[in-house]
Amino acid sequence: MSPHSQPSAMSWEAFKALVRERAQHWRVFGLPGRWQVLQELKELQRLQEALGADARPASDRFPILYLATLDDGWGHGLDVIEAAARAVGVRTVRLGLLCSAEHILDACRRRPPDVLGLTILHAETEPIVSAVVQGLTSGVTVLAEGPVFGIPTLRHAPA
Structure with a gap:
C-alpha cells in the first residue's frame, strides 16, 4: 500500500480489491510480524473510513x-x-x-x-x-x- 494513496478517489470496489490483494500477498508470502500486520490493517481501516459513508455500504x-x-x-x-x-x-x-x-x-x-x-x-x-x-x-x-x-x-x- 502506498502512503500516497488517494482514498477520496477510491471506490468501494477498488477498496475491496486492495483488501483481496493484501490477503493474497499474506497467503503467498506468509504474515509479517504482528506489529507490521497491525500497521497494515490500520492503513486499510484509514482508507476504508476515508471513503465516506456515501461510498461504503x-x-x-x-x-x-x-x-x-x-x-x-x-x-x-x-x-x-x-x-x-x-x-x-x-x-x-x-x-x-x-x-x-x-x-x-x-x-x-x-x-x-x-x-x-x-x-x-x-x-x-x-x-x-x-x-x-x-x-x-x-x-x-x-x-x-x-x-x-x-x-x-x-x-x-x-x-
Whole structure:
C-alpha cells in the first residue's frame, strides 16, 4: 500500500480489491510480524473510513463480531482479529480476556452477534468452548483459533 494513496478517489470496489490483494500477498508470502500486520490493517481501516459513508455500504449490512479469550490474559490474537475486522467495516465488540462461559453467553443472549470469535490457548478449555457453543442461539457462527488447534507454518517474504 502506498502512503500516497488517494482514498477520496477510491471506490468501494477498488477498496475491496486492495483488501483481496493484501490477503493474497499474506497467503503467498506468509504474515509479517504482528506489529507490521497491525500497521497494515490500520492503513486499510484509514482508507476504508476515508471513503465516506456515501461510498461504503451501510454499517448495518456488516456482521457483528464478538471477541473473547477463554484462557488468554494478553489478547494479542484479539488485537489482530479486531483490527482486521474493523479494517473492512465489520462491527466488533470485545467481550474481554479470560472470559467465563457465563459472561460470553450473557452478552450473546442480550444481543446475539453474527459471529463469535474465541481465542483458545489450552486444550483444557474444551469444556468451556462446548458450553458456549451449546448455549448459543442458532444462527451464531463460532470461529475459534489458537495453538491448541495447531500452529500453521508461516513463510516470510525474502528480504
